[in-house]
Amino acid sequence: MGIPKDCTFVxxxxxxxxxxxxxxxxxxxxxxxxxxxxxGTNYWDMHRPLHDNCTLELQTFTSEQPQQVNxxxxxxxxxxxxxxxxxxxxxxxxxxxxxxxxxxxxxxSFVYDIDLPSLPDWxxxxxxxxxxxxxxxxxxxRNLLIERLEVSEELAKEMFIDNKYKHKQIPDIAxxxxxxxxxxYRAGQHVDISKGPMVSSTGQVGRVNIASIHKLEGxxxxxxxxxxxxxxxxLPRSIMLNHFAYNILVDRAKKLNRARLPTKxxxxxxxxxxxxxxxxxxQA
Amino acid sequence: xxxxxxxxLVTKLRIPxxxxxxxxxxxxxxxxxxxxxxxTVTGLFKYERIELNRNRGDEARQYxxxxxxxxxxxxxxxxxxxxAANFWLLEKELIHKLFxxxxxxxxxxxxxxxxxxxxxxxxxSRVPDKVVLELRGNPYPxxxxxxxxxxxxxxxxxxxxxxxxxxxxxxxxxxxxxxxTEETNKEKLMHKEDSLPVxxxxx
Numbered sequence: 001m002g003i004p005k006d007c008t009f010v011x012x013x014x015x016x017x018x019x020x021x022x023x024x025x026x027x028x029x030x031x032x033x034x035x036x037x038x039x040g041t042n043y044w045d046m047h048r049p050l051h052d053n054c055t056l057e058l059q060t061f062t063s064e065q066p067q068q069v070n071x072x073x074x075x076x077x078x079x080x081x082x083x084x085x086x087x088x089x090x091x092x093x094x095x096x097x098x099x100x101x102x103x104x105x106x107x108x109s110f111v112y113d114i115d116l117p118s119l120p121d122w123x124x125x126x127x128x129x130x131x132x133x134x135x136x137x138x139x140x141x142r143n144l145l146i147e148r149l150e151v152s153e154e155l156a157k158e159m160f161i162d163n164k165y166k167h168k169q170i171p172d173i174a175x176x177x178x179x180x181x182x183x184x185y186r187a188g189q190h191v192d193i194s195k196g197p198m199v200s201s202t203g204q205v206g207r208v209n210i211a212s213i214h215k216l217e218g219x220x221x222x223x224x225x226x227x228x229x230x231x232x233x234x235l236p237r238s239i240m241l242n243h244f245a246y247n248i249l250v251d252r253a254k255k256l257n258r259a260r261l262p263t264k265x266x267x268x269x270x271x272x273x274x275x276x277x278x279x280x281x282x283q284a
Numbered sequence: 285x286x287x288x289x290x291x292x293l294v295t296k297l298r299i300p301x302x303x304x305x306x307x308x309x310x311x312x313x314x315x316x317x318x319x320x321x322x323x324t325v326t327g328l329f330k331y332e333r334i335e336l337n338r339n340r341g342d343e344a345r346q347y348x349x350x351x352x353x354x355x356x357x358x359x360x361x362x363x364x365x366x367x368a369a370n371f372w373l374l375e376k377e378l379i380h381k382l383f384x385x386x387x388x389x390x391x392x393x394x395x396x397x398x399x400x401x402x403x404x405x406x407x408x409s410r411v412p413d414k415v416v417l418e419l420r421g422n423p424y425p426x427x428x429x430x431x432x433x434x435x436x437x438x439x440x441x442x443x444x445x446x447x448x449x450x451x452x453x454x455x456x457x458x459x460x461x462x463x464x465t466e467e468t469n470k471e472k473l474m475h476k477e478d479s480l481p482v483x484x485x486x487x
Contacts, residue, residue, distance in 0.1 A: 061437070061438060062429060062431060062434075062437065064431070064434065064436075065436065066434075066436055066437060066438065067436060070436075070437075070438045070441065073438065105438065105441050105442065105445070106441070106445040107445075108442060108445055108446060108449070233442070235438060235439055236438060239437065239438060239439050241439045245439075245443060248443070248446055249439075249442050249443070249446060252445075252446045252449060
């Protein structure tokens with residue numbers, strides 16, 4: 001309250017995060033800030049420790065230039081879709097997360113490709129989609145902070161030993177990273193590989209729909225698989241939209257999203273893991 | 285019934301006017317009230333944006349609106365308007381600002397000339413409601429973050445993409461129908477040509 005003024009924070013190097021700075025400002029800043037901008041150019045996660053003196057800008061979903069925030073949000077939605085699929089199925093149905101392509105908001109839906117080996121021909125009913133969305137909302141309601149973890153290649157391999165797809169990707173990702181580390185993101189119990197950045201917490205996800213699940217024909221590197229493409233659409237909590245307009249978005253998200261399919265038909269020309277394409281998307 | 289309707293003698297203000305005036309309680313009585321309001325109106329014209337208590341802000345706003353609307357209507361050669369400006373503006377250089385700067389600025393407005401916005405209030409405190417009173421068209425950054433037209437916001441990006449998609453599908457539909465109609469036209473022509481020689485033969 002009062003006149004805005006320039007201020008300087010004295011924080012702990014390597015410990016304090018932009019989120020801590022927001023806590024010094026106000027509760028509103030804490031809840032609504034989605035992404036931080038360091039020195040005007042670097043997009044930084046809210047829960048990633050600061051390493052040096054810098055200028056800090058906190059961006060929300062309604063900032064004037066929200067492109068990067070939107071991308072981070074879309075990426076977070078894909079990431080949480082993986083978490084949601086892992087918890088929603090019964091123990092008798094094994095779920096293996098494959099990957100998600102870089103965030104493309106124009107495509108109209110966020111995507112996660114998931115392998116369900118025990119379900120060769122699954123046609124999800126409307127009820128099942130709603131149940132999935134309910135699981136998603138449950139995760140969002142827990143208001144989990146989304147943390148960034150940097151781990152070594154060996155540790156990452158150990159963590160993803162159950163997941164054959166991710167396990168295979170890790171050496172490649174570590175090689176492409178500057179310091180040979182693998183960047184992971186964590187929300188509650190769920191950990192996934194992603195280039196980042198992501199938004200501050202799951203509580204910032206508002207309205208969400210799992211629009212459709214499409215079976216992807218073809219095979220991955222010649223191996224038989226039952227890959228399904230999970231598609232959803234969602235809006236941040238701070239953005240309100242008329243239900244009619246929102247239904248248009250949901251209807252559009254029901255069509256198959258053709259963003260980088262992992263199966264063989266389209267993967268011949270580019271068989272890069274998702275994290276790399278995300279870098280490309282972030283640079284563009 | 286020869287009496288003129290008072291409400292038609294003065295220009296109608298574009299802000300809600302309460303039925304009763306506020307007394308703005310003080311020791312000097314009505315004179316003190318006017319002193320307070322004159323100070324506020326002067327401050328508003330000088331700084332273009334001020335923060336104050338709701339009662340005083342809303343009361344001063346009405347006088348400021350009236351003053352601007354008179355200045356626009358009558359200009360600086362009108363004795364009564366000049367006297368009013370002289371009375372309400374304690375700093376005399378602001379009279380020039382009123383006629384030379386503010387009157388031209390607001391001449392084409394079809395909204396109110398001032399804006400009254402609720403200011404934040406510390407929770408659980410017993411302070412009176414605060415407001416921000418400002419002249420429209422001031423040079424400061426906007427106080428309200430209303431950006432429903434920002435095409436970069438997430439929902440607008442999604443809606444624009446959906447619109448584009450819908451249009452493309454419609455164009456594709458139209459493009460599909462075009463060759464068919466041409467063919468049918470050609471067929472019709474063919475039939476006519478076919479029919480003509482027959483007629484000739486008959487003749």
